Amino acid sequence: MNTEEWLISELKEKKGLDDSKLAELIESKQKLFPSLNKESALRMIATENGIHPIRRSFKIGDITEEMSHLNVFGKVNRKFDPRSIKIKNRDGRVMNLNIGDDTGSINLVIWDEKVIDNINASVSEGDEISIANAYSKKNKMTGSMELHVGSGTAISVTNKSPQNQPNVKYTRLQDIKEENIIYHIKGFIVRLFTNNIYLIRCTECNKKVETTCDVHGDKFLSKTLLISGIIDDGLSSMKISFFDKTAEKLLQLSKSQSLEDKLNDLSFGMYQVEVAATARKFNDIFSLTARDVKPLAYNMDRI
């Protein structure tokens, strides 16, 4: 239930107003104050009738069915990946977080696309978050209580878990001077070389091959993802390679469906990333091998 719906239901229940009477009151308010929109008029009527959308803080253990305007504070026990679902023939996503305090734990159900993206980028397990203006609902399948987050809900990280705090030091590409140590770099992927993204080896002779091994044919070939590109930190750029799992993590940054679309998408310089990488020097030129890649976290105190 959003604020507007809540005010309407309170006015109906506590003041015995029906839809036509409410519409009449709203109309007369708008006649009096021509710039007033419907919701503001409704708020005014509610206030005059002693109904205030008070936001209330609750311990998780005290949350019961059908409560709205809840403020809850808790620690993120688990963060689940967003899932695709069909909502009334439309493709949508839903995401769950499990949060807890000293009285219990509850699943958070997040429907709003924007909130999902923000939470995905900035909330980690172990963080403490505060949720304002959520509503509770009983899950019909499991019978357990859930906290629902809509577009009117504000979520903010109040305390980053120490293990999630970035106490890493970032290095500028131009300051990379040594091989075999891990550098943390922030930058944009500005180009991917997409013509050849697999590294093919013959596992029998452990050699890199083009398509098949001259000695063993295609019997012992192993195919590994190897995506190379350019990272740019605004001051300079450097070649960077992503292997295997790290290459998959890179591809996951793009929401496109097919591999080809993902590669194209990632080549446009739209993705700001944080990478951990080791450097290698060849002919006096450094290049990077990524060990980890993630989207650059929003520096946010409010989503």
Ligand SMILES: [Zn+2]
């Ligand atoms: Zn071979």
